[in-house]
Every structure is written in C-alpha cells, then in structure tokens.
Amino acid sequence: MSPGPVSAELRAVLDAPRGRRFSRPHAPTTTALAREQRLLAQMADNPHGVLPLWAPLYSTRMTEDERRAHEVPELSERPESPWKPTPAPQYRPRPTIPRPRPAPDDGPPPPRPPRPPLPRRPRRPHSHRKPRRRHSRVGWRLCGYALATAAGALAHHLASPLL
Numbered sequence: 001m002s003p004g005p006v007s008a009e010l011r012a013v014l015d016a017p018r019g020r021r022f023s024r025p026h027a028p029t030t031t032a033l034a035r036e037q038r039l040l041a042q043m044a045d046n047p048h049g050v051l052p053l054w055a056p057l058y059s060t061r062m063t064e065d066e067r068r069a070h071e072v073p074e075l076s077e078r079p080e081s082p083w084k085p086t087p088a089p090q091y092r093p094r095p096t097i098p099r100p101r102p103a104p105d106d107g108p109p110p111p112r113p114p115r116p117p118l119p120r121r122p123r124r125p126h127s128h129r130k131p132r133r134r135h136s137r138v139g140w141r142l143c144g145y146a147l148a149t150a151a152g153a154l155a156h157h158l159a160s161p162l163l
Contacts (some may be wrong), residue, residue, distance in 0.1 A: 068089075
C-alpha cells in the first residue's frame with residue numbers, strides 16, 4: 001500500500017532542517033527579551049522592587065531579635081553563684097487574636113445521628129492467649145502410633161523372606 005499524495009504544507013515541514021520544523025511558542029521572542037532588559041535596568045538600584053509596607057518593620061524586628069539572642073549579659077547581671085537561676089529575659093508580649101464570636105443567627109448545632117451498635121465479642125477468656133481446644137489430640141496420636149507399628153510389622157513380615 002503506497003501513501004497518498006503529500007500536501008505542500010506537509011512537504012514544507014518535512015523539507016525543513018532539523019530543529020526548524022515546528023514553531024516553539026516557549027522560546028523567548030525579541031519583545032520578551034526587551035521587556036526583561038527594561039525590568040533589569042529598572043531594578044539595578046533595588047533588586048527587590050517595591051517592598052510592601054510591612055517588610056522594613058519585619059526586618060528591623062528580626063535584626064533586633066538576633067541582636068538580643070547574641071547579646072552577652074554583663075558581669076553585674078550574671079548570678080553571683082552557680083545555683084542561682086538566671087532571671088527570665090523580658091520579652092514584649094505578642095498580641096493575641098481573639099476568637100470570632102458566633103453570629104446572632106447561629107443556633108445550636110444539629111443533633112448527631114445515633115451510633116451503630118458495637119459488634120458482639122466472641123466468648124473468650126479474658127487472657128491474651130488463644131484458648132485450648134476442648135477435644136484432646138491423644139486419640140489421634142495413639143491411632144497414628146498404632147498405624148505406624150502395624151505398617152512396620154507388615155513390612156518386616158514381607159521383607160524377611162527376601163533377606
């Protein structure tokens with residue numbers, strides 16, 4: 001079976017050199033490169049761009065906390081003897097966020113559906129071991145020994161003339 005005729009568009013794709021057959025939308029265009037260069041030139045003096053209002057406050061708080069953590073107490077603040085505890089550092093209490101109040105139209109929660117009954121436990125003793133079987137296996141052992149003895153006697157009776 002021979003392939004059908006090939007259209008001109010398909011022939012143009014097949015005749016193109018490797019790597020140039022299909023357009024690549026993920027490749028940067030010249031306008032994207034120009035925008036990137038413009039943004040880099042804008043951020044030359046400030047690489048982070050415009051910072052939000054909380055960023056300087058946070059950075060000052062973090063540097064203050066780091067300074068406090070690495071601060072060595074002076075000799076007058078140190079305890080006089082090793083068995084005296086060091087005083088607790090004075091920290092600024094963090095503000096707590098109150099829990100939201102219930103809305104006035106909130107009523108009591110809906111009642112829960114009744115739980116299904118628990119499965120019945122089998123009658124077992126309250127120990128962790130498996131209970132012993134009520135029927136002993138002495139009868140089966142006795143039967144096995146008798147059968148083995150009878151088979152041995154029969155084999156001896158049949159094999160003695162051969163020896």
